[in-house]
Structures are given as C-alpha cells and as structure tokens.
Amino acid sequence: MSSFRLTYSTMFNPPDELHQAFEAALARAQAQLGQRHGLFIDGEEVFCQAQFASRSPIDSEQVLGHFQLAGSEEVDAAMQAAQAAYPGWRRTPWPQRVALLRKVADLVEQRVYDIAAVVALEVGKNRMEALGEVQEVADFFRCYADDFERNNGFDHTLPDDPVAGYRSHNRSVLKPYGVWGVVAPFNFPFALTGGPVAAALVTGNTVVMKAPSDTPYAVRLLSDCLRDAGLPRGVFNFITGSGSVAGKALIEHPLLAGITFTGSYHTGMAIYRHFAAGAYPRPAVLEMGGKNAAIVTRHADLDRAALGIMRSAFGLSGQKCSALSRVYVEESVADTLIDKLLSHICQLKVGNPLQAGVYMGPVATPAAAANYELYCAQLHASAKVLCGGQRLLDGEMENGLFCAPTLAEAPVDHPLFSQEMFLPILMLARVADKEAALAEANRVELGLTAGMYGSEEEVAWFLDNIEAGVTYSNRPQGATTGAWPGYQPFGGWKGSGSTGKAIASFYYLPLYMREQSQTVVE
Structure with missing residues (x-):
C-alpha cells in the first residue's frame, strides 16, 4: 500500500490492504463504544x-x-x-x-x-x-x-x-x-x-x-x-x-x-x-456553506459529466458544503444527461456505510432527516421527481437516518434552486445556452464551489465568469467536490466566506x- 496515496480524488480504487486495516480498526472501535x-x-x-x-x-x-x-x-x-x-x-x-x-x-x-x-x-x-x-x-x-x-x-x-x-x-x-x-x-x-x-x-x-x-x-x-x-x-x-x-x-x-x-x-x-x-x-x-452549481453544455463529455455529478451530489449524502446541489444543462443534451444520471443513481449502493462497497450511508442528524422529508414533500408537489424522494426504512435501515438519493427537475425559478438543503437532493434545470446557465449559477448569495463540463473554450469562459472560490472543469472525480491540502485551496466567495x-x-x-x-x- 506504500504506493497508494489517499486523497478525495484517489479514493475510488483503494488496495485490499486498506479494507483489511479498516475492518480491524472498526472491531476495536466497536469494542470501546459507550465510554464516558x-x-x-x-x-x-x-x-x-x-x-x-x-x-x-x-x-x-x-x-x-x-x-x-x-x-x-x-x-x-x-x-x-x-x-x-x-x-x-x-x-x-x-x-x-x-x-x-x-x-x-x-x-x-x-x-x-x-x-x-x-x-x-x-x-x-x-x-x-x-x-x-x-x-x-x-x-x-x-x-x-x-x-x-x-x-x-x-x-x-x-x-x-x-x-x-x-x-x-x-x-x-x-x-x-x-x-x-x-x-x-x-x-x-x-x-x-x-x-x-x-x-x-x-x-x-x-x-x-x-x-x-x-x-x-x-x-x-x-x-x-x-x-x-x-x-x-x-x-x-x-x-x-x-x-x-x-x-x-x-x-x-x-x-x-x-x-x-x-x-x-x-x-x-x-x-x-x-x-x-x-x-x-x-x-x-x-x-x-454553499449552493453549488454545475453547468453542462452541448459540447460536454456526458459520461464524464454524469459520473462527476453523481459523485458530488451524493457523496456523504449531500452533506458537504461543497456538494453539488444544482445542475444547469443545455436543452439539446438534457434528456441524454438525465438518462445517464439515472443509470448511475440506480447503481448507487445505499446502506450501512461500515460495509465495503456502500457509497451512501445515512444523513448525520435527526434534523437533517426531518428536513429531507419536508423538502421531498415540496418537490412531489411542485417539481418532477425523477428518482428517490423518500426515506429508506426497510431492514437494517429501520433505526437509521437513511434517505434515498433524489433527482428532481424543475424550472429555474423553483425556490429550492436557491435554498441550501445540505441533503442528497439534486435539482436539475434545462437552459437555452451556457450564458443562461451561468446567470443562474451566479444568481445565489453563496459562492463556494462550481463545476463545468464543456469544450476548452467554454471552460476558459466559465473560469473567467463564475462567482465561486473553488472551481472544477470536466472532472469525473467530482463536479464540485474533492479539494485536498496542497492540491486545491478551499474557500468561498460572497456569502460562503469572510x-x-x-x-x-x-x-x-x-x-x-x-x-x-x-x-x-x-
């Protein structure tokens, strides 16, 4: 394992020794629970x-x-x-x-x-x-x-x-x-x-x-x-x-x-x-905090975009300040991107995060679980819920705070495009062009992270105009997440940082x- 360096960008293919060491540590931790x-x-x-x-x-x-x-x-x-x-x-x-x-x-x-x-x-x-x-x-x-x-x-x-x-x-x-x-x-x-x-x-x-x-x-x-x-x-x-x-x-x-x-x-x-x-x-x-957006243009590699979007939206159940919560996609490629996203989300393993291979565990607090139910009720009433939208309570998840990864499509003026939810809920909107997408991405008061999938010229334009402190372009490891000391400085603009x-x-x-x-x- 000496050649493996763990960062948020390399965490997707760890060596077997890492899992073995974690399992042993987990047994030690569980034996010490309940102490003062x-x-x-x-x-x-x-x-x-x-x-x-x-x-x-x-x-x-x-x-x-x-x-x-x-x-x-x-x-x-x-x-x-x-x-x-x-x-x-x-x-x-x-x-x-x-x-x-x-x-x-x-x-x-x-x-x-x-x-x-x-x-x-x-x-x-x-x-x-x-x-x-x-x-x-x-x-x-x-x-x-x-x-x-x-x-x-x-x-x-x-x-x-x-x-x-x-x-x-x-x-x-x-x-x-x-x-x-x-x-x-x-x-x-x-x-x-x-x-x-x-x-x-x-x-x-x-x-x-x-x-x-x-x-x-x-x-x-x-x-x-x-x-x-x-x-x-x-x-x-x-x-x-x-x-x-x-x-x-x-x-x-x-x-x-x-x-x-x-x-x-x-x-x-x-x-x-x-x-x-x-x-x-x-x-x-x-x-x-952040209300982080990703822009997907008609020139984007949609396979790469879908993977990066999924990882950023649902890693840690969306409870990262850098998590992706808004996607603006050009109309001409929206259906294709949605299909690819749904394919990734359907393959997500949700469950006990202590088990190897589980990608998404529970939300961390009872308040977050309650908020998830409130937002999902709002989405069911005012948007098109493409997947998810409910608590997960079956089997070993019965006593936990598990929530389904949720993708919802709505017009750009839907209020949840502006409200920080901090949950595994991803909002998607179709836009006419990249200029409209950028205007929406910059419209909120927060400006922590942002992502872009498009051509080389579009990326340069995005970096010149986006109002966010941490930016990523064409990144499959995560559309808006993954900063690591020594590689990506991490700080926000506008209401995301002082x-x-x-x-x-x-x-x-x-x-x-x-x-x-x-x-x-x-």
Whole structure:
C-alpha cells in the first residue's frame, strides 16, 4: 500500500490492504463504544454534572459515548487556561512549534484507521470518506508546518532607511493574536477542527476548540493526538456542549482574540456582526456553506459529466458544503444527461456505510432527516421527481437516518434552486445556452464551489465568469467536490466566506497573525 496515496480524488480504487486495516480498526472501535469522555482543559480531563449521549445515525439505538455538557464556567476555565499559556507558546521558537505539529501529523497518520472507524460510526460516512477526512488532517498539519517554515516564520528583513549618519534597520514580522476559538460542523468534525487548529497553533496562538454537538467523538480523538504529541498545558483545550450555551459562551468571551467557524450562513454572519461590534474588530475566519452549481453544455463529455455529478451530489449524502446541489444543462443534451444520471443513481449502493462497497450511508442528524422529508414533500408537489424522494426504512435501515438519493427537475425559478438543503437532493434545470446557465449559477448569495463540463473554450469562459472560490472543469472525480491540502485551496466567495482567502492556500496562515513593522535605529 506504500504506493497508494489517499486523497478525495484517489479514493475510488483503494488496495485490499486498506479494507483489511479498516475492518480491524472498526472491531476495536466497536469494542470501546459507550465510554464516558471528558472535556480537556489546562492539560486535565474535566467532567461536568450534566452529560449527553452521542448516537450513531446508522442505528439510533447504538450509543457511541457519553460526553459533557459544558456551561459558561467550563468555557471560562478553558479560555483562562489558553490565555495563561499564550505568552509561553508564542515565545516558543517557531521551529519547535513546527516540530510539534509534525509530531501531531505522525500520530494522526498512525491512528488513521482507528479514528476513521469512529468518524464512520459517528457521521455515517462510508469508509473511504472517513479515511479521507482523517488523512486530510495529517496533511493539514504538515502543510501548515511546511508553509510556516518556508516563510521563515513570517519574519522578513526589509531594506535599511537611507538616513545619513545612522543605521536604520527595518523588519516586517507577523505575530499571533492570542486565544483562538475553533467551532467545527457536524459533517467534517475531524478535518474542520484539525485544519484551523493546526493553523492557529503553528502561528503561535493558543486554542479552545468546541466540538459539534452531534459529532463530538472525532474531536475528542484529535485532542488525544495533540496531548500525546506533547503540546504544553493550556495550549489547546477541548470542550463539548450545546451551541446555545457552550458555543455562545465561547463566542462572547472577552478573552477570545479570533475565531474560525464553519457552518451555516446565518450563524456565521451573526458571529461576524458580533466581532465587528466590539471595541475593535477581531479576525473571524468564516466558511458558511454553499449552493453549488454545475453547468453542462452541448459540447460536454456526458459520461464524464454524469459520473462527476453523481459523485458530488451524493457523496456523504449531500452533506458537504461543497456538494453539488444544482445542475444547469443545455436543452439539446438534457434528456441524454438525465438518462445517464439515472443509470448511475440506480447503481448507487445505499446502506450501512461500515460495509465495503456502500457509497451512501445515512444523513448525520435527526434534523437533517426531518428536513429531507419536508423538502421531498415540496418537490412531489411542485417539481418532477425523477428518482428517490423518500426515506429508506426497510431492514437494517429501520433505526437509521437513511434517505434515498433524489433527482428532481424543475424550472429555474423553483425556490429550492436557491435554498441550501445540505441533503442528497439534486435539482436539475434545462437552459437555452451556457450564458443562461451561468446567470443562474451566479444568481445565489453563496459562492463556494462550481463545476463545468464543456469544450476548452467554454471552460476558459466559465473560469473567467463564475462567482465561486473553488472551481472544477470536466472532472469525473467530482463536479464540485474533492479539494485536498496542497492540491486545491478551499474557500468561498460572497456569502460562503469572510476573508477571500482559502484553506491550505498561500494566504491562509497570515489570517491568524497581525503584522508589526519594526524600525530600529543604531
């Protein structure tokens, strides 16, 4: 397996050894379910009076573990610990911080199968998606360590001033802000905690990371990797609890210097406004979802388009912020594309994602399953449902949150072309030409990812005019999904992001620092 490198683009043909290792890790994970997991504050495990049970979306009767309901006191303790640790951590020579991050990466990679087994149980991902998420975190830690090293700790010597009789030396130095909060979403709890935590730590900030209420187990395992790598007490802290209590206490805490949040547009904008309304503005790195579109022209390779569309729309049951949710296809090839899409969807294996060969598991939360039923009822009443459109409740899916992959055709003004559903529901509309398709693709307020299938000239036109931060063209691996550290920077335009900079890009780490110009005259 040494020649196989797992990314979201290579996950479709793994070696047999990968499956064998995952099966062994899954057995180990299942033997440890139901344990009690504490918070991690100032280097110590902390337990609260109130707990909650985390259950698997594969089978709601399966309790994965018992986690703590942190309140404002526990959040304050974590913030105070991070604040106390900050002076020592920011003064730690940056090569030492880089070395610790690389040690975390090594530990994540050593534990990739065991962590992925938990992610599969907790989120309902198939094994390849789960393994990809965990491996991505190892790559995040290495990527940011390499980037910080490549930039010499972001400490740059500038030319001396041309002052007669003196030597006037100048430098530009980027310095950390302080205590950084990380609030992760339920769909990528390990990766979208691990990536921002790596960036915040390597740049010299200390961290309080809040796990998503629906999927806290994976973040606890990240906390274990950070602890075992030898990071000093208080440099990172892990809390669980509700967004309305623990999350609110974190965001409103006076010691919070900056935050990275991944989640809904409405919550992200509320955080943004709160950060702007203080005594002075603070950095808020926000990724707020997408309503991602693909355009298919009459010149497209329709076989490639159908495969890429299917993979992006229904991977992780459509619960990726980058998932494809809208297709605009030129009228002359619409029927052919639909036939090819239906053929792919009919061959999708939907079921227990712990089993090899299953592509689509359940949705991750009861709220998502309820929303799926509401949207499908709306589609049955106002659109043409070409396949799917119902919950799956037979056999082993009876106690889970399984939903059929759904393809619906509707006019371009149907309201679900504008509403982020975050579900295995794909909307398709016929358009007169590529210009009409582009106008519709750009019409929504979000601009995270977008895809295009067409000729070389059409692709160039698409890249010049699409309003999205991550773009793909003629990609069978996924029409709008599949970004990986070191290969595709990931960040949104418009309502999908607050910074205009992308995760794992040339410009990401400076978001976690502020510049100081230093002039010293001899």
